[in-house]
Amino acid sequence: MTLNKNQLLLFIIIATLAISFAGVSAINQPDDNLLADGRPFVSWEMPLQFSKTYYVDQHHAKASDTNIGNEKMPFKTVSAAARVLKAGERVVIKKGVYRESVHPAQGGSSPDKMISYEAASGEEVIICGSVEVPNSNFKKSEGWLFSNEKIKSAALNCWQIDLNPEWFVGYNPFGMTNLMSDTEWLDYKKAKMQAHFQRRGLLFVEGGKCTQLAKPTELETAPDFSFWPEHNGLRLHVKLPEGKQPSDYKIEATNKEQVFAPKTYGLGYIRLKGITFRHAGNGFPVPQRGLVSASRGHHWIVENCTVEWANSVGMDLGNEMWSTTVSNTIAHHIVRRNIFRNCGISGLQCYIAKSVLLEDNLFENIGFHDAELAFESGGVKFHQAENCLIRRNVFTKITFAPGLWLDYKSNRNCRITNNFFADITTARGGMYIEVSRNNCNVDRNVFYKIRSQYWLSGEYGAGGSAFYTDGSDSIRFEYNVMVDIENTGYGSYLNAERIVDMRGGISSDHTITNNIFVDCKKHCIELPHNRNFTNENLFVNPLPAYIKVANPVPAMLLDIKAAARLYGWEQNGAVTKATYTYDAEKMMLELRFDSATLAQKMPYGLSTPCTLTYKDPRKIK
Numbered sequence: 001m002t003l004n005k006n007q008l009l010l011f012i013i014i015a016t017l018a019i020s021f022a023g024v025s026a027i028n029q030p031d032d033n034l035l036a037d038g039r040p041f042v043s044w045e046m047p048l049q050f051s052k053t054y055y056v057d058q059h060h061a062k063a064s065d066t067n068i069g070n071e072k073m074p075f076k077t078v079s080a081a082a083r084v085l086k087a088g089e090r091v092v093i094k095k096g097v098y099r100e101s102v103h104p105a106q107g108g109s110s111p112d113k114m115i116s117y118e119a120a121s122g123e124e125v126i127i128c129g130s131v132e133v134p135n136s137n138f139k140k141s142e143g144w145l146f147s148n149e150k151i152k153s154a155a156l157n158c159w160q161i162d163l164n165p166e167w168f169v170g171y172n173p174f175g176m177t178n179l180m181s182d183t184e185w186l187d188y189k190k191a192k193m194q195a196h197f198q199r200r201g202l203l204f205v206e207g208g209k210c211t212q213l214a215k216p217t218e219l220e221t222a223p224d225f226s227f228w229p230e231h232n233g234l235r236l237h238v239k240l241p242e243g244k245q246p247s248d249y250k251i252e253a254t255n256k257e258q259v260f261a262p263k264t265y266g267l268g269y270i271r272l273k274g275i276t277f278r279h280a281g282n283g284f285p286v287p288q289r290g291l292v293s294a295s296r297g298h299h300w301i302v303e304n305c306t307v308e309w310a311n312s313v314g315m316d317l318g319n320e321m322w323s324t325t326v327s328n329t330i331a332h333h334i335v336r337r338n339i340f341r342n343c344g345i346s347g348l349q350c351y352i353a354k355s356v357l358l359e360d361n362l363f364e365n366i367g368f369h370d371a372e373l374a375f376e377s378g379g380v381k382f383h384q385a386e387n388c389l390i391r392r393n394v395f396t397k398i399t400f401a402p403g404l405w406l407d408y409k410s411n412r413n414c415r416i417t418n419n420f421f422a423d424i425t426t427a428r429g430g431m432y433i434e435v436s437r438n439n440c441n442v443d444r445n446v447f448y449k450i451r452s453q454y455w456l457s458g459e460y461g462a463g464g465s466a467f468y469t470d471g472s473d474s475i476r477f478e479y480n481v482m483v484d485i486e487n488t489g490y491g492s493y494l495n496a497e498r499i500v501d502m503r504g505g506i507s508s509d510h511t512i513t514n515n516i517f518v519d520c521k522k523h524c525i526e527l528p529h530n531r532n533f534t535n536e537n538l539f540v541n542p543l544p545a546y547i548k549v550a551n552p553v554p555a556m557l558l559d560i561k562a563a564a565r566l567y568g569w570e571q572n573g574a575v576t577k578a579t580y581t582y583d584a585e586k587m588m589l590e591l592r593f594d595s596a597t598l599a600q601k602m603p604y605g606l607s608t609p610c611t612l613t614y615k616d617p618r619k620i621k
Helices: 078-084 150-155 560-567
Strands: 011-013 052-056 089-093 096-099 115-119 125-128 130-132 138-140 158-162 203-205 226-229 235-239 251-254 268-273 276-280 298-303 306-310 313-316 334-336 339-343 346-351 357-359 362-366 378-383 389-391 394-399 404-407 412-417 420-425 431-434 439-443 446-451 467-470 475-478 481-485 490-493 511-513 516-520 525-527 533-535 538-540 547-549 556-558 574-576 579-583 588-593 610-615
Touching: 052 078, 078 089, 078 115, 096 130, 203 235, 251 276, 306 313, 313 339, 339 346, 346 362, 362 378, 378 394, 481 579, 481 588, 547 560, 556 560
Parallel strands: 052 089, 089 115, 096 125, 115 268, 125 276, 268 298, 276 306, 298 334, 306 339, 313 346, 334 357, 339 362, 346 378, 357 389, 362 394, 378 404, 389 412, 394 420, 404 431, 412 439, 420 446, 431 467, 439 475, 446 481, 467 490, 475 511, 481 516, 490 525, 511 533, 516 538, 525 547, 538 574
Antiparallel strands: 011 610, 130 251, 138 158, 158 235, 203 251, 226 235, 547 556, 579 588, 588 610
């Protein structure tokens, strides 16, 4: 079994020092720049030089949008720079909170003549889609019952906020529901519709999101910092702690759908660097309209940015949805070393994800809306992914969404390698691949503590699985580690009647090799039939029937000896025991093998006792 010491298995503590890596030729480092077909991911990126630099500095005494935009006479808003930037130019933004929606007028012209929006070195720059509500817009609530009892209602510390229509410029998220424009895939019968009929607007007190309520009478039992929007979306009622008043807090209300998005489709060669994009009242996908949006653009670089507190999607980089014309140059993006957090539906989405490099990003606290049965959720969700390299990302603290979802013809030479999935509760699994074919390599990833929010009916039980495929073919799943999995480690659903490109799913040609399955509560491997292959996997603390083959019925519930006898699988598989610990703060998982007598063999040529340690895989620069 091979091992890259510099990949997810960043180091191995050998208790007995009995193993020497020097004598193991198979430990030559596998290249994490290779795609599924073994060829390198070729980047279009080139060194950048800029012919002109503009400056934005809202705190400068002479700042004005009528200035020429140099360092001595800077612009006051980022929008002013966005109107004049040309190919090969950049804007450097000085520290501050810029409450505006930026709409670039132009894109760059080539890899060496990009347009760059970047934070000044070492300075915090926030572009923000909200307003800070002044104290003059508050008064004690009146005219409504906030309890079924009038006396209790009057005693509640509720304040009404009168929202200024001029804050919204034609788009008031507090007057619009979350419900997506195209509801074709929304499962009305099963879905909890409460989130879909909530308003898109978010309210924040001291940076924390307030809880939105459907009825005014719910305020009595609701926690402090809950709010109810009136029907027209121009007045809110917020419950504050007893004895407190609005002047005691900084209160912000979203007033923008998007924070950075060209109004012209298809702009290319734009770079965003070091900026925090915050607060957007966007609706549920589809269409995908992120807090940050490429607006169907191509060749963007997004690096060292933070995207946070989107009501719906944090960032969209694709073609928005399926009822659009398609540009041949869409996507080809580089997304690296960013933080995507506190997004209601998804951190990043890309419909028609061609040649996307997604590396060293953190996706956390995604999915605060319970809307998974709209089928457009995920820390990351790509459609039609082709030649994509997804490496060294962390997906953690995600609810009502899988960590990574590749949907609809997304197996076209993609590789998902060296990622970390932890603390994910979803109906889809830590990673989910749907109706995708051709070639996909999923290797050297870690899955820890994957849970199910609910079970879908019948055999379609993806929730709580580490990795799950739906009607998909030709996936190589190797050198992955799955620990504390509520459902199945590797699961596959046939979905024979889901017709794509003239045929249904066959769920064939999967190879599951050299993985470690630890404490999978249902099965370690679950396959619909025997037109697949498994071998050299290590099954740790398995329950009975840890390998399942569903068809022909009745299902075969097997161990490695029976799998070897019936199908020639797991000829070199093994069963053992181990213990483990996880440090969420350090993002470190340790897997301890204590006794050689418990194992037929150990992975990677090791002997026991030993400890395998898996750490945060990101390369932070």
